Amino acid sequence: xxxxxxxxxxxxxxxxxxxxxxxxxxxxxxxxxxxxxxxxxxxxxxxxxxxxxxxxxxxxxxxxxxxxxxxxxxxxxxxxxxxxxxxxxxxxxxxxxxxxxxxxxxxxxxxxxxxxxxxxxxxxxxxxxxxxxxxxxxxxxxxxxxxxxxxxxxxxxxxxxxxxxxxxxxxxxxxxxxxxxxxxxxxxxxxxxxxxxxxxxxxxxxxxxxxxxxxxxxxxxxxxxxxxxxxxxxxxxxxxxxxxxxxxxxxxxxxxxxxxxxxxxxxxxxxxxxxxxxxxxxxxxxxxxxxxxxxxxxxxxxxxxxxxxxx
Numbered sequence: 001x002x003x004x005x006x007x008x009x010x011x012x013x014x015x016x017x018x019x020x021x022x023x024x025x026x027x028x029x030x031x032x033x034x035x036x037x038x039x040x041x042x043x044x045x046x047x048x049x050x051x052x053x054x055x056x057x058x059x060x061x062x063x064x065x066x067x068x069x070x071x072x073x074x075x076x077x078x079x080x081x082x083x084x085x086x087x088x089x090x091x092x093x094x095x096x097x098x099x100x101x102x103x104x105x106x107x108x109x110x111x112x113x114x115x116x117x118x119x120x121x122x123x124x125x126x127x128x129x130x131x132x133x134x135x136x137x138x139x140x141x142x143x144x145x146x147x148x149x150x151x152x153x154x155x156x157x158x159x160x161x162x163x164x165x166x167x168x169x170x171x172x173x174x175x176x177x178x179x180x181x182x183x184x185x186x187x188x189x190x191x192x193x194x195x196x197x198x199x200x201x202x203x204x205x206x207x208x209x210x211x212x213x214x215x216x217x218x219x220x221x222x223x224x225x226x227x228x229x230x231x232x233x234x235x236x237x238x239x240x241x242x243x244x245x246x247x248x249x250x251x252x253x254x255x256x257x258x259x260x261x262x263x264x265x266x267x268x269x270x271x272x273x274x275x276x277x278x279x280x281x282x283x284x285x286x287x288x289x290x291x292x293x294x295x296x297x298x299x300x301x302x303x304x305x306x307x308x309x310x311x
Contacts, residue, residue, distance in 0.1 A: 002297075003297075004288070004291040004292070004296070004297040004298065005250055005259045005262075005291070005297065005298035006255065006256065006257065006258050006259055006298060007258070007259055008211070008258055008259060008260050008261070011211075011258045015140070016081055016113060016140075018080070018081050019077070019079060019081070020079075020081045020082065020083055020113060021073045021077065021079050021081070021082050021083070022082070022083045022085040022116060023053075023065075023066060023069035023070055023073065023082050023083065023084055023085060023112075024051075024052075024053035024056075024069065024085050024087055025053070025062060025065050025066070025069075025084055025085055025086050025087070025088075025106060026052060026053065026056050026060070026065065026087075026088045027062065027086050027088060027091055027102045028088070029086070029088050029089040029090055029091050029093060029094065030089055030090070030093065031048075031089040031090040031093060031120070031123075032090065032093060032120070032122070032123060032161075033120075033159070033160075033161055034089070038122075038161045039159070039161055041159060041224065042159070042223075043148075043158050043159050043160055044157065044158050044159045044223060044224040044225045044228075045158060045186070045189075045217070045219075045220070045223055045225045046220075046223060047220045047221060047222050047223050047266075047270060048088060048089055049222075049270060050220045050266035050267065050270050051087050051088060051266075052088065053065070053069065054267070055068045055069060055072065061105070062084075062102060062105040062106050062109075063105060063109060066082075066084065066106065066109040066112065067109075069082075070082055070109075070111055080111055081111060081113050082111050082112050082113065083112070083113065083114050083115065083116050083140070083142075084106035084107070084109070084112050084114075084115045084116070085115075085116045085118075086102070086103075086106075086115065086116070086117050086118065087116075087118045090118075090119050090120050090123045091117045091118050091119055092117055092119040092123050092124055092128050092132070092143070093119065093120070093123040094128075096125075096127040096128050096130075096131050099128060099131065100131055103115060103117075103135060107139055113140055114139050114140025114141060114142070115135075115139065115140070115141050115142070116141075116142045116143075116144060116182075117132075117141070117142070117143050117144065118144045118146070118184070119143060119144070119145060119146070120145070120146050120162065121145050121146070121147070121162055121166045121167040121169070121170035121171075122161075122162045122166050122170070124170055124173060124174070129173060129174075129177060132174075132177070132179055133177040133178065133179060136177070136178060136179045136180065137178070140180075141179060141180060142180045142181070142182055142210075142211065143174055143179055143180065143181050143182070144181070144182035144183070144184055144211075144213065144260070145167065145170055145171065145174075145181060145182070145183055145184065145209075146160075146184045147167050147183040147184055147185050147200070147203070147204065147207075148160060148184065148185060148186050148189075149164075149185070149186065149189060149192065149196070149197075149200050150164050150167075150196070150199045150200035150201075150202065150203030150204070151164070151192060151196040151199060151200065152164055153191075153196070154189055154191065154192045154196060157189070157190070157191055158186075158189065159224070164203055167203070167207070168203070168206065168207060171183075171207035171208070171209060175208065180210050181207070181209045181210060181211070182209060182210065182211035182212065182213060182258075182260050183204050183207060183209045183211070183212045183213070184212075184213045184215065185200055185204065185212060185213065185214055185215065185249075186215050186216075186217055187200075187214055187215070187216060187217065187242065187245050187246060187249060188216055188217035188236065188237040188241075188242055188245060189217050190217075190225075190228065190233070190234035191234070194245070194248070197245060197248070197249065198248065198249070198252055200249075201249050201252040201253055202252070204253065204254075204257070205252075205253065205254050205257075205302070208254075209257065210257065210258055211257060211258040211259070211260045212253065212257055212258075212259060212260060213259075213260040213261040213264070214246055214249065214259070214261060214262050214263070214264075215261070215263070215264035216237070216242045216246070216263055216264060216277055216283060217236055217237065217242075218236070218264070218265060218266055218271060218272075218273070218274065218277040219236065219271070219272040219273045219274075220266045220270045220271060220272060221270050221271075221272055226272050229272060229273055230272075236273050236274040236277075237274070238274070238276075239274075239276040239282065239283060239286050240286060240290075242283070242286070242287075243283070243286040243287045243289070243290040244290055246262060246287050246290075247287065247290045247291055247294065247296065250291070250296075250297075250298045250299075251296055251297075251298070251299070251300045251301045251302075252299075252301045252302060253298055253299060253302060254299060254302055255297075255298050255299025255302060256299075257298075259298070262283075262284055262287050263277075263280055263283040263284055263287070264277075265277050265278050265279075265280050265283075266278070
């Protein structure tokens with residue numbers, strides 16, 4: 001089958017010579033947009049419980065989480081190589097010594113070949129950056145920044161409390177230290193125009209990040225976004241509408257960028273809308289079908305000569 005985008009599985013096989021699986025981890029992190037440093041309400045779309053691994057129970061150490069997570073994957077997929085995936089709240093936010101202890105515990109576990117860290121563009125203080133730089137020289141490390149949008153107006157509606165300029169500075173800082181990066185983007189946010197969404201693709205290209213993770217907007221419980229949805233202030237995209245927007249985005253993306261994910265979902269019991277978002281395989285199938293229907297591919301509208309997208 002013709003490859004229409006650069007997928008994560010292929011990249012990890014190229015890098016490690018075998019299939020590698022992520023194991024979700026909870027490090028007990030908080031967020032500057034929740035602990036009062038920037039705010040207390042969090043981002044409008046965020047409920048930290050929605051990213052908690054299903055096998056996690058309160059009080060589990062990093063080692064016990066890895067024991068449970070890798071055992072399940074070994075049984076199901078006969079796998080032996082894993083990436084520790086710290087994904088709760090802001091996983092570079094804290095004292096460098098505390099973070100180092102968590103990261104080191106994960107890296108010491110048998111079968112762990114590297115780490116993935118989810119964080120905010122404004123949560124990379126110098127002592128943490130210095131530690132990440134040292135870590136990246138010895139281990140596979142992927143730092144994923146919550147870009148969410150390239151539009152400052154959208155970021156404001158999200159209550160992100162940072163702007164696109166902050167995002168670009170964070171990528172430059174990480175890349176100057178030789179640290180591998182990824183970008184997390186939400187497509188279909190209420191009030192964002194098509195032009196603004198394509199502007200996010202342009203911003204992602206400008207960062208020269210190695211990977212991008214696309215997430216279809218979904219509304220989760222106990223968030224300001226849920227209140228807005230229940231008040232009838234917006235309607236989420238249909239599955240087909242999201243697939244079309246995602247393909248528009250992919251067409252304008254640097255073809256060398258690794259696609260870390262094409263869809264995202266929350267647990268069914270936390271999902272308010274849209275119902276289709278919990279069916280990951282169906283959404284993935286819809287995006288692939290749209291690529292095939294158009295006979296298009298990642299980077300079709302990207303210009304190396306101009307260093308960006310074609311008009």
